[in-house]
């Protein structure tokens with residue numbers, strides 16, 4: 093169900109706001125569970141058999157499944173309902189964020205508890221951020237220049253509805269699950285400096301500070317509105333995080349500055365060129381023995397054609413133009429082309445700590461095999477599990 097965030101930047105919600113949020117979350121839950129199952133049944137019972145009859149083999153790729161599905165009733169119902177529900181996420185929260193502007197701005201004026209934010213007015217946002225209403229979010233991450241905190245607040249409130257409670261009480265489930273996995277899998281690894289790249293409002297940065305309290309934690313993004321809002325959000329939760337406005341292609345940190353470079357849901361929103369530059373930068377700023385870790389959508393090469401099609405849907409209908417290009421890349425190749433040793437590659441699937449609990453995260457960290465090709469991997473629906481990959485920097 094729709095989530096009311098538990099942190100102190102949470103604006104006051106009226107009964108109508110809460111009801112609207114619950115309705116939109118409920119609609120998304122219906123689409124992503126029930127209608128998705130109907131679409132799968134349609135695929136198994138009529139679409140795949142018809143394809144096989146015509147081609148002498150079943151569909152083999154995500155693209156083949158997509159072209160076979162187009163025009164089918166179940167696909168059309170799923171797609172149109174999902175697009176409408178996505179638009180409703182943002183239209184449900186924008187009036188709240190407009191109405192609560194005074195509260196949000198006065199809360200954001202107090203960045204304390206050791207948290208800092210440094211903005212760079214000369215940094216031009218890349219076009220994937222400045223010219224794209226990514227995932228149908230009006231104004232994208234830059235929002236409205238006359239109300240600089242709006243984009244961060246809309247993202248926070250919108251994600252709470254979008255996530256249907258599956259991303260944790262403060263939208264931090266990915267960070268908590270990933271950091272928990274690393275702590276359990278590598279108990280002797282004691283990172284003292286951590287960088288989160290493409291942090292938006294820092295919701296998945298905070299768990300790193302919580303998991304490794306002795307570490308100095310930095311977070312970067314190109315979006316000033318997200319960072320300004322995120323710094324206040326972190327400070328009001330008592331987390332000491334240092335936010336910087338920077339481009340992942342050119343990190344303003346010295347060589348060998350960090351023990352962990354983390355990103356979450358970042359790589360699929362940037363171009364191939366930015367991705368490649370980021371992997372080189374991550375390698376440069378990591379210390380020997382440090383870890384690059386990306387939480388992301390799982391790759392097409394490790395999934396069945398239908399599961400791949402299901403995730404690639406966003407590329408065509410949800411203004412996520414880089415989604416499929418990223419999912420078609422090989423995670424190990426991405427790391428090695430950034431300078432990492434292929435033998436130092438790692439990947440895993442970690443159960444959401446909020447859904448499955450800490451013991452399940454510990455068990456995953458101790459398992460020697462992870463099956464990526466499951467309906468629950470990377471799918472924001474019942475039973476979600478997160479995919480992670482990266483590499484250690486050699487000594």
Ligand SMILES: C[S@@+](CC[C@H](N)C(=O)[O-])C[C@H]1O[C@@H](n2cnc3c(N)ncnc32)[C@H](O)[C@@H]1O
Nearest residue numbers: 233290291292296313314315339340356357361
């Ligand atoms: C989907 S959001 C990431 C969300 C967040 N990390 C999480 O865990 O949910 C992608 C973020 O990447 C940022 N971004 C896009 N291109 C970037 C670049 N070249 N350098 C730094 N940040 C970038 C966007 O501004 C946006 O905040």
